[in-house]
Amino acid sequence: MRCHVLLPTLLLPLALAANAADDSLNERLARSAEAIQPKAVAWRHDIHQHPELGNQEQRTAALIAEHLRQLGMEVQTGVGTTGVVGLLKGGKPGPVVALRADMDALPVLEATGLPFASTVRQQYLGEERPVMHACGHDAHVAILMATAEVLAGVKEDLPGSVKFIFQPAEEGPSDYAYDGERHFGARQMVEAGVMKNPEVAAVFGLHVTASMPTGLIGYRSGPVMASSGDLHIRVHGKQTHGAQPWDGVDPIVTSAQIINGLQTVVSRQTNIMPAPAVVTIGTINGGTRHNIIPEEVVMTGTVRTFGDEVQQRVNERIERTAKGIAESAGAQAEVKIIDSYLTTTNNPELTERMVPTLRRAANDHVVVSPMVTGSEDFSFYANEAPGLFVFLGVTPMAQMGKAAPNHSPGFLVDDAALVTGVRALSMLASDYLLQTRPDH
Numbered sequence: 216m217r218c219h220v221l222l223p224t225l226l227l228p229l230a231l232a233a234n235a236a237d238d239s240l241n242e243r244l245a246r247s248a249e250a251i252q253p254k255a256v257a258w259r260h261d262i263h264q265h266p267e268l269g270n271q272e273q274r275t276a277a278l279i280a281e282h283l284r285q286l287g288m289e290v291q292t293g294v295g296t297t298g299v300v301g302l303l304k305g306g307k308p309g310p311v312v313a314l315r316a317d318m319d320a321l322p323v324l325e326a327t328g329l330p331f332a333s334t335v336r337q338q339y340l341g342e343e344r345p346v347m348h349a350c351g352h353d354a355h356v357a358i359l360m361a362t363a364e365v366l367a368g369v370k371e372d373l374p375g376s377v378k379f380i381f382q383p384a385e386e387g388p389s390d391y392a393y394d395g396e397r398h399f400g401a402r403q404m405v406e407a408g409v410m411k412n413p414e415v416a417a418v419f420g421l422h423v424t425a426s427m428p429t430g431l432i433g434y435r436s437g438p439v440m441a442s443s444g445d446l447h448i449r450v451h452g453k454q455t456h457g458a459q460p461w462d463g464v465d466p467i468v469t470s471a472q473i474i475n476g477l478q479t480v481v482s483r484q485t486n487i488m489p490a491p492a493v494v495t496i497g498t499i500n501g502g503t504r505h506n507i508i509p510e511e512v513v514m515t516g517t518v519r520t521f522g523d524e525v526q527q528r529v530n531e532r533i534e535r536t537a538k539g540i541a542e543s544a545g546a547q548a549e550v551k552i553i554d555s556y557l558t559t560t561n562n563p564e565l566t567e568r569m570v571p572t573l574r575r576a577a578n579d580h581v582v583v584s585p586m587v588t589g590s591e592d593f594s595f596y597a598n599e600a601p602g603l604f605v606f607l608g609v610t611p612m613a614q615m616g617k618a619a620p621n622h623s624p625g626f627l628v629d630d631a632a633l634v635t636g637v638r639a640l641s642m643l644a645s646d647y648l649l650q651t652r653p654d655h
């Protein structure tokens with residue numbers, strides 16, 4: 216009872232003093248994010264001109280490690296292949312918050328015409344291919360390098376530590392071939408112990424997108440990006456002459472029936488009221504000649520769902536459908552689904568708590584995003600600790616609706632968005648630490 220009387224009189228001045236200190240810290244972060252913008256742009260252009268495929272990011276990793284060391288951080292290199300992890304220890308005790316960027320590029324021939332366009336070629340699945348930062352991971356690296364410098368400048372006032380995670384192979388290892396042995400970058404990092412020693416209490420990340428205007432931040436509480444399963448179906452038949460199909464078992468007709476059957480996994484067998492699901496067959500290969508019924512057909516595809524339970528159920532239905540149809544034709548189907556990404560789920564409490572920070576970082580240019588059927592291996596960190604993954608628009612307003620999407624040869628990043636990214640990550644980290652400090 217007494218507390219009701221005492222709280223306003225005794226605790227309010229303390230709370231106000233703490234908020235005033237937080238405000239001045241935020242102002243310092245904002246000023247510093249502005250000041251570092253030219254450096255962030257220079258880093259992005261340099262990294263854009265020297266893109267590297269998944270697990271081959273040596274040059275990018277060296278650049279990052281050198282920068283973090285210059286900032287006085289403890290730096291680990293070669294984490295989960297080429298990953299770099301830096302730990303910034305704040306001046307006061309408190310928890311550890313992690314910020315993550317991905318370093319890898321894509322096997323895409325750049326057609327932007329930029330003065331710093333890539334002409335790089337690298338090995339991809341055993342072949343030399345042109346390489347481009349077509350998903351904007353160059354911007355992610357530049358934003359996180361700048362954020363590291365901004366936070367290092369206020370480290371005496373941070374109650375806790377910030378772990379900077381620069382991971383390889385978000386788009387997958389460049390020697391990945393459905394064997395399930397080589398993992399995607401975030402999973403390699405988690406398996407290498409990046410969320411431990413010291414233990415991470417919360418993790419934040421962002422992704423640039425051509426579908427939103429420059430500086431706009433999009434967030435969503437709960438499931439935001441789909442899980443992704445790599446589907447591989449091998450249909451064994453019995454080879455025979457194309458003129459006498461009754462002497463064999465036709466895997467081509469069987470595959471056609473399987474493809475049709477798979478259309479009912481989502482449309483007839485999955486409750487899509489809470490969230491969508493997608494099953495797509497992307498390749499089909501079989502046969503050598505017009506008048507030979509081949510021995511086998513191989514199909515590959517992708518499975519997108521939101522949530523482990525649905526993912527499990529859809530996988531089971533795909534297997535049941537493919538095997539059942541093959542059996543009815545006297546053929547056999549081998550079905551393999553490698554779950555390469557989990558559903559990216561933003562922790563609802565953490566999201567709600569950090570929305571005011573996002574608003575401040577983006578000067579109120581904040582929207583709630585729709586669910587996205589694309590996938591992100593940020594999901595592996597968010598599976599270990601509460602996570603929040605947001606989208607950052609990088610298309611000038613005048614180009615909205617016309618800009619080339621992520622992963623395309625004409626994909627562009629408006630450099631003016633970088634400062635919002637730096638503000639967002641640095642303020643998310645500092646606000647989280649200030650709100651979680653022992654005396655708060």
Ligand SMILES: [Zn+2]
Pocket residue numbers: 350386621622
């Ligand atoms: Zn991508």
Ligand SMILES: [Zn+2]
Pocket residue numbers: 350351352385422
């Ligand atoms: Zn990406």
